């Protein structure tokens with residue numbers, strides 16, 4: 001009877017004994033999260049500005065990037081990077097592949113957030129700044145982006161939370177993240193119940209803490 | 224000081240400026256008048272290259288902006304613009320609005336920029352609002368701040384694009400008073416406005432535009448009392 005109960009006590013006991021594996025997975029997940037977040041925000045700002053750039057070719061580059069990464073599954077992108085890079089004789093640790101894959105993917109969404117935020121700022125703001133002798137980039141940085149921030153923050157928060165959950169794609173390429181450890185540990189002993197429950201709770205705690213923190217940021221920014 | 228020579232500008236198929244020639248000497252005040260959509264904004268925005276003409280020459284303070292892009296930044300500091308919608312930076316205080324460009328573009332020290340900024344705020348009667356945010360000010364006050372912001376660049380030329388058109392009637396005078404005061408300081412001014420009282424008081428020339436062309440150039444007296452061009456006559460009969 002006990003064997004059929006997915007949440008039998010001895011399975012929790014086993015999980016507790018194997019906690020180092022899960023903690024290691026959690027750390028990997030956090031590392032990928034932070035790396036991918038930084039990368040996606042950088043890409044978001046660069047490609048978001050590209051999306052409103054006066055030069056048409058640069059705007060087209062923005063569209064290609066965004067439409068490509070938004071409209072293909074993240075799993076395929078990551079597996080593709082994982083398999084393609086060795087052919088180009090580029091050997092990256094799987095952690096970096098995760099950061100690259102999730103970062104590129106989320107960057108496309110961030111770019112749309114940044115583009116939308118910039119477009120929400122009246123055109124007169126850029127014109128006023130440029131008419132005072134600001135360069136385009138100065139005007140963006142000092143005048144337009146600070147105002148766009150209000151619109152961007154809540155949407156960026158949502159993307160960040162999606163990013164945390166999306167790091168679980170690393171399980172597909174033996175990435176050593178939380179999801180992967182839960183998969184492989186429970187796959188060998190069939191103790192799925194506690195493994196996925198605890199992993200799920202970890203994702204929930206990270207995302208919940210993030211969304212609270214971002215709420216606080218928003219209040220500070222006066223959204 | 225300002226020379227527009229043979230300016231043409233298209234927006235798509237729309238021929239917005241048709242062979243515009245304009246010459247403004249140092250210290251002159253020019254008022255541009257004409258029906259909506261006639262190209263007044265586009266013309267004045269060519270002077271500081273917010274719009275780039277498709278052909279012709281824009282020469283400001285001896286520099287041909289169509290040829291030497293490198294000096295555009297310098298000319299934009301010399302020719303400050305005041306907009307219909309004020310375009311103050313809403314995330315900056317009034318004083319910061321005045322100092323950000325002098326500090327970041329002109330490399331002035333914060334102390335110097337603030338000191339002259341406060342002087343200009345005093346001149347437009349808003350020194351006590353230095354720490355307020357634009358949203359806390361009335362339209363007339365915002366426009367006066369915008370003028371002070373322009374002045375804090377120490378420009379040689381002031382460009383105004385319908386500075387009172389977005390204002391409630393009771394606020395127009397406070398802005399015009401500042402502009403008249405400024406006009407008497409000897410600065411070069413190009414001003415798109417339909418305020419005839421202002422034009423009569425300060426303008427050396429009135430320029431009438433319609434359909435992307437300059438149809439009449441005259442002194443304010445001659446233009447308002449005895450316009451020569453038929454379109455100008457029609458237009459004046461409507462706004463009087």
Ligand SMILES: Nc1ncnc2c1ncn2[C@@H]1O[C@H](COP(=O)(O)OP(=O)(O)O)[C@@H](O)[C@H]1O
Pocket residue numbers: 234237239257258259260261262263264265266
């Ligand atoms: N950015 C733009 N894109 C396309 N058409 C424009 C743009 N700006 C102005 N126009 C057109 O150019 C013409 C002249 O506009 P404008 O210079 O603003 O006239 P005015 O200031 O005299 O009202 C109008 O027909 C207007 O629709």
Ligand SMILES: [Mg+2]
Pocket residue numbers: 263264265385
């Ligand atoms: Mg106009």
